[in-house]
Amino acid sequence: MRESPKLFRPNYPKADSANAPILSAPQFSDEFQPLRERAIAWLKLNVPETRLRHIIRVEKMSVELAQRHRLDPEKAAIAGLMHDLAKFFKPDRLLQMAKDEGLELDAIDELNPHLLHADVGAIVARDEFGIHDPDILNAIRNHTLGRPQMSLLSCVVYLADGLEPGRGSTPELEELRRLSRQDLVEATWKSADCSIKHLIQARHLIHPRTVDTRNWFLQTATQRSRKS
Numbered sequence: 001m002r003e004s005p006k007l008f009r010p011n012y013p014k015a016d017s018a019n020a021p022i023l024s025a026p027q028f029s030d031e032f033q034p035l036r037e038r039a040i041a042w043l044k045l046n047v048p049e050t051r052l053r054h055i056i057r058v059e060k061m062s063v064e065l066a067q068r069h070r071l072d073p074e075k076a077a078i079a080g081l082m083h084d085l086a087k088f089f090k091p092d093r094l095l096q097m098a099k100d101e102g103l104e105l106d107a108i109d110e111l112n113p114h115l116l117h118a119d120v121g122a123i124v125a126r127d128e129f130g131i132h133d134p135d136i137l138n139a140i141r142n143h144t145l146g147r148p149q150m151s152l153l154s155c156v157v158y159l160a161d162g163l164e165p166g167r168g169s170t171p172e173l174e175e176l177r178r179l180s181r182q183d184l185v186e187a188t189w190k191s192a193d194c195s196i197k198h199l200i201q202a203r204h205l206i207h208p209r210t211v212d213t214r215n216w217f218l219q220t221a222t223q224r225s226r227k228s
């Protein structure tokens, strides 16, 4: 029998900001720099300059958060660098690639194919750049809507995408940035809350996965704090 999702929770640690590691220059493999150069050359042909700057900021913040939370900074860099590969693909192309891949689409994906740029970005990362690490591919897939039970690497890229410095400096964003350095679970819950609030204010559709992500991380943070 499949384990109930309510009972299974990945072992999300409670980050302790007081004992956060001192950040040193991340150590990357020899393959990283050529891969990065190839990705940037590809991005220059496929996204505008402003988007490329956002992507570089997401890469940088993903590395910083990964280091702070003792995750793999190279995986974070690759996922950050590749999270928006398909951002400027046309809706028909996104839908076609998602269907060819056999992805299950719901009504909101069909109405707003732009949401598929995350899933399709992972397809491009795999097919164009030979990325097969499931944690990196999932972090690319989950960067827009999140996903219940997603890994901490996915949380890092999800948070970096929404909180990189180019997103502004409102008190709400500054608080989420502080929280993201301290606790990835709580920051993911509160970032999803913030996205939902903005979607309601803007009268946009809310994808059910955004709500599922919010509920999952709210419950996980709440249960964890009850235990401690």
Ligand SMILES: [Fe+2]
Pocket: 083, 084, 087, 117, 118, 143, 144, 161
């Ligand atoms: Fe995106």
Ligand SMILES: [Fe+2]
Pocket: 054, 058, 083, 084, 161
């Ligand atoms: Fe992005």
